[in-house]
Amino acid sequence: MTELLFRGATVYTPDGPGEFDVTVSDGVITSVGPRGSGRGKAVDVSGNWLLPGGIDVHVHSRDPGFPDKEDFGTLTAAAAAGGVTTVVDMPNTVPAVDSAGALESKAALARSRSRVDFGLWALIRSSSTAEQLVELASAGAVGFKAYLGYSFSVSRKQVLHALGASDPDLEAPPDYGTLTRLAPAIAELGLPLVIHAEDPGILHAFRRPFETYEDVLEARPAEAESVAISATASVARQHDIHLHIAHVSSALGLQAAEEAIAAGTRLTLETCPQYLWRTEADFARLGTAMKMNPPVRRASDQQALRDALRREVISVVATDHAPHTDDEKAQDLEHAPPGTPGVQTLYLSCLELARHMGDPWLAARWVSEGPAALAGLSESKGRIAPGYDADLVVVDPKQSTTFSPKAMRSRQKHGALEGLKVSFAITSVYLRGVPIYANGRLSTRSTGRMVRPAGIPIA
Numbered sequence: 001m002t003e004l005l006f007r008g009a010t011v012y013t014p015d016g017p018g019e020f021d022v023t024v025s026d027g028v029i030t031s032v033g034p035r036g037s038g039r040g041k042a043v044d045v046s047g048n049w050l051l052p053g054g055i056d057v058h059v060h061s062r063d064p065g066f067p068d069k070e071d072f073g074t075l076t077a078a079a080a081a082g083g084v085t086t087v088v089d090m091p092n093t094v095p096a097v098d099s100a101g102a103l104e105s106k107a108a109l110a111r112s113r114s115r116v117d118f119g120l121w122a123l124i125r126s127s128s129t130a131e132q133l134v135e136l137a138s139a140g141a142v143g144f145k146a147y148l149g150y151s152f153s154v155s156r157k158q159v160l161h162a163l164g165a166s167d168p169d170l171e172a173p174p175d176y177g178t179l180t181r182l183a184p185a186i187a188e189l190g191l192p193l194v195i196h197a198e199d200p201g202i203l204h205a206f207r208r209p210f211e212t213y214e215d216v217l218e219a220r221p222a223e224a225e226s227v228a229i230s231a232t233a234s235v236a237r238q239h240d241i242h243l244h245i246a247h248v249s250s251a252l253g254l255q256a257a258e259e260a261i262a263a264g265t266r267l268t269l270e271t272c273p274q275y276l277w278r279t280e281a282d283f284a285r286l287g288t289a290m291k292m293n294p295p296v297r298r299a300s301d302q303q304a305l306r307d308a309l310r311r312e313v314i315s316v317v318a319t320d321h322a323p324h325t326d327d328e329k330a331q332d333l334e335h336a337p338p339g340t341p342g343v344q345t346l347y348l349s350c351l352e353l354a355r356h357m358g359d360p361w362l363a364a365r366w367v368s369e370g371p372a373a374l375a376g377l378s379e380s381k382g383r384i385a386p387g388y389d390a391d392l393v394v395v396d397p398k399q400s401t402t403f404s405p406k407a408m409r410s411r412q413k414h415g416a417l418e419g420l421k422v423s424f425a426i427t428s429v430y431l432r433g434v435p436i437y438a439n440g441r442l443s444t445r446s447t448g449r450m451v452r453p454a455g456i457p458i459a
């Protein structure tokens with residue numbers, strides 16, 4: 001049994017920060033007590049902060065499917081360097097995770113390469129059946145994701161960023177009918193339903209070529225978000241489903257969500273650092289690194305999102321880490337694919353934002369505690385407390401970091417937060433008590449395990 005003693009740090013606990021010793025045995029936190037009370041092999045983290053490992057519930061590993069964009073190795077190298085000790089991967093890899101078999105294959109692949117723990121979301125297609133959802137849950141899915149308005153190539157088993165056409169290979173996107181049909185099964189399973197909330201009817205009405213960033217904003221109006229949130233919330237409320245809205249980007253979307261919460265919907269909200277840190281004005285400098293769906297909008301939207309975090313209406317900050325190759329992103333606005341890497345900069349960008357708001361420790365709630373609750377991991381991750389996994393991030397509050405392409409471990413080097421300077425640095429990261437990153441270097445061994453939500457029987 002290896003006993004470790006982290007001493008000298010200011011530790012963020014569920015009751016707030018304090019000066020504590022933290023002991024770890026066999027990868028699990030065994031005590032959080034007064035200075036001098038712990039025993040074990042000392043890890044001196046004096047002058048630093050000790051935070052619970054980040055949990056990024058919205059990443060796109062591109063694995064399997066697009067190894068030139070990313071794979072579980074590069075994704076989790078970036079995660080480890082950024083203090084993210086658990087990633088939850090979206091199901092639009094290729095083949096898509098629409099069956100228990102596809103989930104199990106992807107889990108095996110991720111296990112072989114992952115430097116951090118990982119969970120897997122399962123895909124809802126318009127053709128999905130209740131039986132398939134039950135099997136996906138038994139195989140370990142963290143929950144279900146529906147991309148409203150994204151059709152599905154049956155031959156390639158791929159979710160497409162397209163509304164669909166008359167092509168017989170394309171299966172229609174899941175719609176409100178699909179969700180209503182599957183709602184009883186989702187409710188029975190008790191897993192969250194995650195929505196990419198952009199209403200396809202509204203997107204269709206505003207289609208246009210992209211010449212300027214204003215075209216992007218006009219093509220994906222905030223009404224697309226608010227209508228999708230209101231409609232799915234109505235279904236979720238009727239069936240008492242936990243509905244989670246991915247990447248909320250607009251004040252109007254927030255308003256729809258708050259109305260749904262007030263009406264009794266079990267609704268959680270996620271936003272991303274790019275919506276909290278960037279506005280349309282940044283496009284001139286960042287270019288297509290800032291092209292994503294939904295888009296980064298106006299300063300008033302950014303303000304509303306920050307305010308919702310402060311009011312704890314938004315409980316999760318995740319990244320929608322969606323890398324492409326830098327060559328693909330170097331195309332013009334019309335042709336560059338949507339998405340930005342983000343997992344490596346999640347924790348630090350949130351610490352900086354929380355510092356601006358007057359309480360940097362809030363970041364641990366947004367990137368660890370809130371996400372753990374969403375993913376069904378509240379009993380094992382997201383807190384520095386006895387019985388929890390020793391997923392620990394050591395942060396130096398006296399060093400600063402500027403996000404630069406050369407430090408990025410994802411395949412795509414240029415991201416939407418490029419150039420942001422934060423008043424913190426991550427010095428080391430531990431996954432279940434094992435050091436996976438220290439002073440700019442990753443450990444050589446991949447030690448990630450699959451996480452599954454508590455309370456779901458294993459098949």
Ligand SMILES: [Zn+2]
Binds near residue numbers: 320
């Ligand atoms: Zn996404």
